[in-house]
Amino acid sequence: MGRWEPNPRGRLAKAAVELFAAQGFDETTGAQIAARAGMHERSFFRLFPDKREVFFHAVEAAQREAVAVIAGLPEGATPVDAVAAALEQRCAIIQEYTDAARVRHNLVSANAELRERDLSKHAELAAGMAEALCERGTPDPLAKLVAHTAVVVFRLAFERWITDPERQDLPAMFRDGLGELASALAPRLRSV
Known part of the structure; x- marks a missing residue:
């Protein structure tokens, strides 16, 4: 050594x-x-x-980075804008390291224990972002709803991106996912 x-x-x-x-x-x-x-x-x-x-070291780093992004945003940023900014940054980092992302995805897909741990680590990411939102003044239930929902959208965007041979822009796919969710909820919200 x-x-x-x-x-x-x-x-x-x-x-x-x-x-x-x-x-x-x-x-x-x-x-x-x-x-x-x-x-x-x-x-x-x-x-x-x-x-x-050790395999999930990057997810732990992602949580620290996401919390830092949320904490560093201007005071008027909405909870959705805050988690979107944090996860868009993560998407950009993942896209920069496409080969590593593909290897990681293949390993997680092939191993039930890693899939379970992956879900747990992403739940921790959402919890960390929710806590950061609370520190910005977002009520706890709303912070949890926004953070956990955004992580689901992130995971779905990643799954679409990693299986897309054209490798579209991951941050854009994440934003599109948020837009799809907003469109799906809009009719329901208008009727309330």
Whole structure:
């Protein structure tokens, strides 16, 4: 093991995805991930409790980034505009790393345990955004409704995008999904 390098969590996450893609999730060990990242096995387990958590390192980063975007918006931003800005930024990052997104998607699709954890991590993302909305003054029930709904729209837009051979613009697909939802709700809202 060589001299210290920055971002050990990110290096482990990158090594994990590479190994999971090459040899499968179940066949990959924490020791192999650490070795690939140029680290000791005990360093891996100091930073991550297990290989599932290292796989979802990016979702944890997404939550921190989403909360920061929401917190940094001007005071007049609506709750929908706030979560849309946060998730559009995430869409742009994902689109920038299309190959990694495809590998991650394929791994999650092929493994029931990862699918379950993926749902859990996205629920945590929604909860983090809801909390950030509450800190901006949005009432709790509305914050949760907006954040969780936006995450569902995000997940559906991602699914459309990742399976689209043309790879349309993911942020635009997310905005279109929000627009479709608004259009679907509009007649109901007018009748209330």
